[in-house]
Amino acid sequence: MKYGYxxxxxxxxxxxxxxxxxxxxxxxxxxxxxxSEEIGYDITLIAELLLNDIKGIRAPSLDAWSTAAALxxxxxxxxxxxxVRPSFHPPAxxxxxxxxxxxxxxxxxxxxxxxxxxxDEARRFGAAFDEHDDRYARxxxxxxxxxxxxxQPSFSYHGKFYRHDDIVLEPxxxxxPERPRPTIYAGGESETAKTLIARQCDxxxxxxxxxxxxxxxxxxxxxRREQACEALGVDLPPLQFGVAAYTIxxxxxxxxxxxxxxxxxxxxxxxxxxxxxxxxxNTKLEQQVSLQDxxxxxxxxxxxxVGTPEQVAERVAEFADAGVDLLLLQCSPQLEExxxxxxxxxxxxx
Numbered sequence: 001m002k003y004g005y006x007x008x009x010x011x012x013x014x015x016x017x018x019x020x021x022x023x024x025x026x027x028x029x030x031x032x033x034x035x036s037e038e039i040g041y042d043i044t045l046i047a048e049l050l051l052n053d054i055k056g057i058r059a060p061s062l063d064a065w066s067t068a069a070a071l072x073x074x075x076x077x078x079x080x081x082x083x084v085r086p087s088f089h090p091p092a093x094x095x096x097x098x099x100x101x102x103x104x105x106x107x108x109x110x111x112x113x114x115x116x117x118x119x120d121e122a123r124r125f126g127a128a129f130d131e132h133d134d135r136y137a138r139x140x141x142x143x144x145x146x147x148x149x150x151x152q153p154s155f156s157y158h159g160k161f162y163r164h165d166d167i168v169l170e171p172x173x174x175x176x177p178e179r180p181r182p183t184i185y186a187g188g189e190s191e192t193a194k195t196l197i198a199r200q201c202d203x204x205x206x207x208x209x210x211x212x213x214x215x216x217x218x219x220x221x222x223x224r225r226e227q228a229c230e231a232l233g234v235d236l237p238p239l240q241f242g243v244a245a246y247t248i249x250x251x252x253x254x255x256x257x258x259x260x261x262x263x264x265x266x267x268x269x270x271x272x273x274x275x276x277x278x279x280x281x282n283t284k285l286e287q288q289v290s291l292q293d294x295x296x297x298x299x300x301x302x303x304x305x306v307g308t309p310e311q312v313a314e315r316v317a318e319f320a321d322a323g324v325d326l327l328l329l330q331c332s333p334q335l336e337e338x339x340x341x342x343x344x345x346x347x348x349x350x
Contacts, residue, residue, distance in 0.1 A: 001316060002326045003346055004043035004081070004242070005036065005338060009062040010054040013246070013296060013330045014263050021333040024052075024060045029067060030074055032335050037077045039342040045112060045328055046071075048083035051121045065097065072105035081110040081185055086138050087128040088116075091145035092167050099150065099173045102182055107174030110183040111146075112205065115139045115193070136192045137161070143184070143200045150181055185242065198224035199232065203240035205328065208303035211315070214243055215322040222323075242326035243319060246300030249312050249340050256306050263296060263332065300330050309344035316345065 006013070007029060012020030022028060033044060048064035051057040068082040080101075084094060102109035115135040116122065122129035130138055141159040148155035149169045157164045173182050186197045187205040197204050204221050206214060218241050229236050250256045304315050305327070319327065331337035 001320050001324070002042040003040060003329070004045060004079075004326055005041060005329045005331075005334070006244075007033070007044045007046045007067070008334050009047055009064065009067065010049075010052050011060065012054060012332055012334075013300075014332050015054055016263065016265050017332070018055075022335065024062050026062075026067075026070065029062065030071070032338075033071050033075050033078055035335065036338060037075060039339060040346045041078065041338070041342070043079035043081055043110070043326065043328075044071075045081045046083060048085060048088075048114070049118065049121065050088075050125050051118070053118070065101075068109070069101050069104065072101050072108065075105075075108075077108075079108050079110055079183075080105060081112050081183075083112040083114050085114050085116045085127070086142035087122065087130065087135070088125070091142045091162060092149050092164055092169070095146045095149040095167075096169055098146075098182060099169060099171060102173040103171055107176060107179065107182075109173070110185060113139060113143065113184060113186045113201065115188065132190065133192050136188075136190075136196050140196055140200065147181065147200075183240075185240075194221065194224060197221070198239070199228040201239075202237070203242060203326075205242040205244065205326075208244050208246065208299040208301065210302060210304050211318040211322040211324075214241075214319065214324060218323040240325045241323055242328055243303060243324050244298040244300055244328045244330070245303035245305045246296040246330045247312065247337065247341055248306040248331070249309055249337070249344055251308060253307065256308075260301070260306065264301070296330065298330070305329070309348060312341075312345050313348050 008022045009024060009029070011024035012022050014020055036044065046064045046068050049061060052059040052061040064082050068080050071078070071080055098109055098111065116129065119129050138161045141161045144159070145157050145162050145164060148157060149167045150172055153168070155164070155167045175181065183203055184201045185203040185205050186201045187207070188194060188197065198221060206217060221239055221241070225236060225239050248256055248259050250259065305312050307315070316327065329338070329341065331341065
């Protein structure tokens with residue numbers, strides 16, 4: 001099992017707590033990333049939103065790509081999974097930027113391709129916002145261009161959304177036998193999303209759910225991968241699988257219940273409530289999301305990584321048995337809770 005975490009570029013994950021003691025600042029992010037390497041974390045997901053989805057649109061949020069470039073220079077082992085919305089980044093230019101950051105990081109960059117959901121953000125920043133299936137059609141072409149620019153000496157592409165003639169991109173990303181390109185992660189629960197991911201990505205990242213719901217999703221995506229190999233006539237490597245989870249580790253179940261109550265009392269009128277409604281309206285999810293689910297982002301509590309150290313370690317083992325390779329954790333305050341998780345769960349499982 002690999003252990004990762006969401007970098008708190010929004011200053012926290014709770015929509016009902018103003019100050020989570022984790023400022024949206026370079027000083028905090030740098031300290032967190034460097035410490036995470038020391039205590040056993042493998043990867044960080046750097047979310048990309050130009051507005052603050054958690055604390056309200058007028059609250060500060062850090063830019064994903066400049067933050068990733070800075071972290072590449074001050075970390076040594078941590079994989080940097082940077083989110084990218086195709087409608088916000090021309091693919092050939094992003095491919096160039098990503099290759100450069102990957103070289104700085106000595107082959108530690110990864111992409112988390114997100115086909116966008118926040119219509120109001122796109123309007124404010126002048127980005128394209130396509131209807132659901134068109135967003136994935138754009139993403140398919142975008143991935144074609146990025147992969148072609150990374151892998152070919154010269155690459156041309158003529159599609160509906162993108163047209164390029166003779167792209168030359170040097171230096172290219174770092175390549176290794178086990179990593180021929182920066183790993184491409186993506187998530188999505190619609191048929192369109194899952195079909196695209198099975199054909200063109202390297203890893204599938206899921207919202208929080210218990211292992212018994214995750215296992216059939218993994219089986220489904222493995223079958224889709226096999227079908228993609230047959231359809232494309234190529235031998236694609238096996239998909240990797242990650243799950244988002246919010247974690248609470250305490251010595252007693254009473255302490256766990258108290259913490260859950262503290263973080264889930266989001267109400268109408270809170271800074272992030274309007275964003276919640278926008279997200280629900282512009283995504284196609286397999287199951288209904290409650291306001292309590294939304295309070296901690298990405299259905300994180302549904303994963304069930306809450307309890308005593310022994311209970312959480314058992315849950316981690318259940319995810320491993322289900323086929324999960326990576327857990328992407330959120331917690332609050334991030335640094336202190338990640339220290340606790342490392343001491344009482346990661347170390348205990350080694």
